[in-house]
Structure formats: C-alpha cells, structure tokens
Amino acid sequence: MISKFKKFQAQIVPNPLSLKVVRAKGSYIYDDKNRKYLDFVAGVSVCNLGHSNKEINNAIFKQLKKYSHVMVYGEFVQESSVKLCELLVNNLPNNLNSVYLTNSGTEAVEAALKISKRITGRSKIISAINSYHGSTHGALSVSGFEKRKSAYRPLLSNIHYINYNDADNLEIIDNNTACVILETIQGGAGFILPENNFLKKIKSRCEKVGALLILDELQSGLGRTGKLFAFEHYGISPDILLLGKALGGGFPIGAMITKKSFMNQFQKNPILGHITTFGGHPVIASAGHKTLSIILKKKLIDNTINKECLIKDLLVHPYIKDIRGKGLMLAIILKNQKIANELVLKALKKGLILFWLLYEKKAVRITPPLTISNLEIKKGCKIILHILNSI
Numbered sequence: 106m107i108s109k110f111k112k113f114q115a116q117i118v119p120n121p122l123s124l125k126v127v128r129a130k131g132s133y134i135y136d137d138k139n140r141k142y143l144d145f146v147a148g149v150s151v152c153n154l155g156h157s158n159k160e161i162n163n164a165i166f167k168q169l170k171k172y173s174h175v176m177v178y179g180e181f182v183q184e185s186s187v188k189l190c191e192l193l194v195n196n197l198p199n200n201l202n203s204v205y206l207t208n209s210g211t212e213a214v215e216a217a218l219k220i221s222k223r224i225t226g227r228s229k230i231i232s233a234i235n236s237y238h239g240s241t242h243g244a245l246s247v248s249g250f251e252k253r254k255s256a257y258r259p260l261l262s263n264i265h266y267i268n269y270n271d272a273d274n275l276e277i278i279d280n281n282t283a284c285v286i287l288e289t290i291q292g293g294a295g296f297i298l299p300e301n302n303f304l305k306k307i308k309s310r311c312e313k314v315g316a317l318l319i320l321d322e323l324q325s326g327l328g329r330t331g332k333l334f335a336f337e338h339y340g341i342s343p344d345i346l347l348l349g350k351a352l353g354g355g356f357p358i359g360a361m362i363t364k365k366s367f368m369n370q371f372q373k374n375p376i377l378g379h380i381t382t383f384g385g386h387p388v389i390a391s392a393g394h395k396t397l398s399i400i401l402k403k404k405l406i407d408n409t410i411n412k413e414c415l416i417k418d419l420l421v422h423p424y425i426k427d428i429r430g431k432g433l434m435l436a437i438i439l440k441n442q443k444i445a446n447e448l449v450l451k452a453l454k455k456g457l458i459l460f461w462l463l464y465e466k467k468a469v470r471i472t473p474p475l476t477i478s479n480l481e482i483k484k485g486c487k488i489i490l491h492i493l494n495s496i
Contacts, residue, residue: 132477143456143485153354205379224317297429330409420437424493455488
C-alpha cells in the first residue's frame with residue numbers, strides 16, 4: 106500500500122511519515138499491524154473532540170439518511186447549515202452576525218480578502234511577517250514567508266508587511282488600506298502570542314483609517330486556547346473572523362464571519378459575488394454543529410488551561426528552551442533543529458505522534474484533542490522526555 110501511495114497519490118514532501126492508518130478512536134490512531142499511536146497533533150488542530158467521536162458520527166448518519174448535496178451554496182434552505190451558522194453567531198460579538206460557509210480555511214481567507222476590497226473600495230492589504238494563511242493564490246499572497254512564495258510569483262500586488270507584536274510603525278496602515286489580516290496567535294512562526302496590547306493597537310489604528318481587521322483563527326479557534334475564540338483573551342472583536350480546521354469535527358470546512366451589511370455586498374454589482382458548490386454541505390454542517398455543541402456543553406474549554414499547565418509542568422528538560430502558545434496550542438522550542446527532527450521521528454517509533462511547524466524549525470507541535478486525558482498527557486510527555494534523554 107505504501108508503494109501505491111507514493112506512486113498514485115501526489116506527494117508534497119520527499120519523505121512523508123507514511124503511517125498506514127486503518128482506524129482511529131479517541132486519542133489514538135492505529136496502523137495495519139494494530140499498533141496504536143497516541144495522537145499529540147489531532148490532524149493539525151482539527152480533531153478537537155478526538156477521533157471517531159460517536160456523537161459526531163451519529164449526526165452525520167442522521168443527515169445522510171435525509172440527503173447530502175442538493176444545490177450550490179445559498180439557494181436552498183438546509184437546516185443543518187442554518188443551525189451551524191446560528192450557533193456560531195449566538196456565541197460571537199454582535200458585529201459578527203453573518204456566516205459564509207466554505208470548504209476550507211484558505212477559502213475563507215479568499216472570501217475575506219475579496220469582501221474587504223469591496224467594502225472599502227481599497228486594494229492595499231497589510232499582513233505580518235512569518236504569517237501563514239493558506240496555499241491558494243490570494244491566501245499565499247498575504248502569507249509572510251518569502252521562501253514559500255517566490256516560486257509562484259507574481260502573486261497579488263499591494264501587499265505590505267509588519268512585524269508581529271511591533272506596534273511602532275503602524276502608520277503603514279493608512280487611508281489606502283483595505284484590511285489588516287493577522288493570525289490571532291501566529292502558528293507557523295512558532296505559536297507566537299500577541300503581547301503588550303498589540304491587537305488592541307492594531308484594531309485602534311484600523312478604526313482610525315477605516316480599514317478592516319481580519320483575524321485568522323483557523324488553528325486557534327473552537328476552544329483550543331482556553332476560550333471559544335482566541336481573540337477573547339485580548340479584549341477586542343475583529344471586523345471579520347475566519348474559522349476552519351476544528352469547526353468540522355474532522356471534516357473539511359471553513360467560515361468567514363462578519364456583519365450582515367458587509368456580507369450583503371456579495372449579493373449585488375455583481376450578484377454571485379462569491380460562489381462555492383460544496384460550501385455549507387449539509388453532512389459536514391451537521392458534523393460542525395454537533396462539534397460546536399459538544400465543545401460548549403462539556404466544559405472542555407475550561408479544562409484546556411489545566412492541561413496546558415500539566416504539560417508545562419511535565420516537560421522540563423535542558424533541551425527544551427521554551428514552550429510557547431496557550432491552552433492546547435503549544436510548541437516545544439528545542440535547542441536546535443536536529444533535536445526537533447529526531448524527536449518527531451523517534452516519537453513515531455515509540456507510539457507518539459508529534460509534528461513540525463512550518464517556519465520555526467526548532468519547534469515541535471503539541472496540539473492534542475481537547476478530550477485528551479491527564480493520564481494520556483503524562484504518557485506522551487514521558488515518551489518525549491525519554492527520547493530527549495537518549496539524544
């Protein structure tokens with residue numbers, strides 16, 4: 106099967122991990138030899154409720170018995186997608202009251218860039234150095250890591266960059282600026298938290314010049330940081346919020362959320378201002394609604410901070426220079442890149458799934474399901490420490 110995987114399925118790295126997955130349940134993934142692997146990655150912050158969650162599966166089966174795809178986005182009234190949008194809006198600030206459902210987070214980014222230009226009549230976009238917003242043309246254009254973009258130029262023009270957490274030169278956000286797009290917590294850069302009221306300063310500057318603030322919470326949203334949405338830690342509300350990854354409970358989804366009057370711009374001059382065939386798919390929306398309902402109901406968010414503390418208390422080692430992030434969005438910063446690589450590869454052999462970050466080569470991701478138990482956390486951390494002691 107691995108040879109066929111490499112022969113017939115496109116590869117994006119020279120040496121993929123190539124774990125042959127046959128099933129997954131809770132915090133564990135199982136291979137074709139029935140070996141189990143404790144999952145400290147959760148599909149890159151996707152499976153917040155673990156694998157094969159029974160309630161999510163039941164919601165999917167229930168919807169499948171009714172129908173699956175019936176019409177392109179926004180034409181027919183479909184209960185599951187309406188319920189998901191309603192539940193999101195009911196748990197967001199008043200200015201975020203209209204939801205556009207997409208197939209992925211990067212498509213939500215594309216929608217946000219388009220509507221920002223439409224609302225403001227401007228084209229200048231501000232992003233952050235070392236940001237990551239996706240791999241489609243527009244999303245890649247506003248991602249702030251040139252090494253990943255240079256092979257695909259020319260990209261969108263009039264994109265400018267600031268240093269995350271540097272509020273000294275915000276004059277670059279001016280009367281020509283359509284929007285500022287930032288990750289609430291920078292992911293690929295190493296799970297960098299905003300400091301010294303950085304997001305408040307950005308928001309204030311945007312309001313002064315009439316630019317929109319877009320916050321990308323594709324990784325940090327849906328309870329992962331100890332709040333339902335990460336921006337709630339920082340005392341602001343964005344003009345546009347982007348969600349993805351965990352929202353689908355393991356299924357592909359994204360959401361661009363803003364105020365209704367803004368969203369209405371997609372209806373006219375021209376109509377069909379943004380189109381998707383499968384966005385808001387009823388089966389996936391059912392999974393999303395159940396996922397959000399469970400996260401809200403089972404107090405997983407409150408326990409996330411306690412689990413963060415447990416991990417930080419356990420992972421003390423001379424090779425670990427820092428643990429960045431918040432809640433269960435954590436990155437171990439190792440002494441060097443070689444140690445980080447060895448840790449990920451050796452952990453897999455020991456039955457623990459870890460993974461890298463895009464830009465920070467000394468970092469190893471810890472983003473397990475929010476449902477992970479304290480016992481499972483202790484087990485995984487023990488494996489990490491054992492490997493570091495052997496390097």
